[in-house]
Amino acid sequence: MSLRLKLRPGEKLIINGCILINGPQRASFEVVTRADVLRGDEILEARTATTPARCLGLQIQVALVSPADRAEALVQIDRIARDLSGILLADRGEQLATVIRLVEAGEFYKAWRATIPLIRHEDVLMRRIRETAGDAA
Structure with missing residues (x-):
């Protein structure tokens, strides 16, 4: 089972310890393997x-x-x-x-x-x- 993520512009995301920051536009993607994920408001x-x-x-x-x-x-x-x-x-x-x-x-x-x-x-x-x-x- 995959995880669909939608990010607002500038939103932070942590996947397996790697901090990512979305660019100036909305983005969405799918995590298809098991990963430790924290999204913007959760961090x-x-x-x-x-x-x-x-x-x-x-x-x-x-x-x-x-x-x-x-x-x-x-x-x-x-x-x-x-x-x-x-x-x-x-x-x-x-x-x-x-x-x-x-x-x-x-x-x-x-x-x-x-x-x-x-x-x-x-x-x-x-x-x-x-x-x-x-x-x-």
Whole structure:
């Protein structure tokens, strides 16, 4: 089964660790063999990984696209997951457990996708904190 990709002008794409940037026009292509692929909006950058769940997602992405850096990324994933497990409520803790099981199975893309609900939940909490802090000022 192949993967069809459509890219916007200037959109980034990572395939098996190689960073590609689309030119000035829309493009589409098909990946016909197995490849580790991250598309534009999925790609986290170190400068935006400012919260625990985003840091976890970034390290999972590193493990996915950079086999040379995978061992260190796995150490970081373990550290971040241990930190997160102490503060997450039961339902989010189960999501984290799913992420860790996928990482341990070497299913890094699936682990990344499973991290997205944690990031969204964290974003909601951070927004509430900012709103509460703004109301208190």
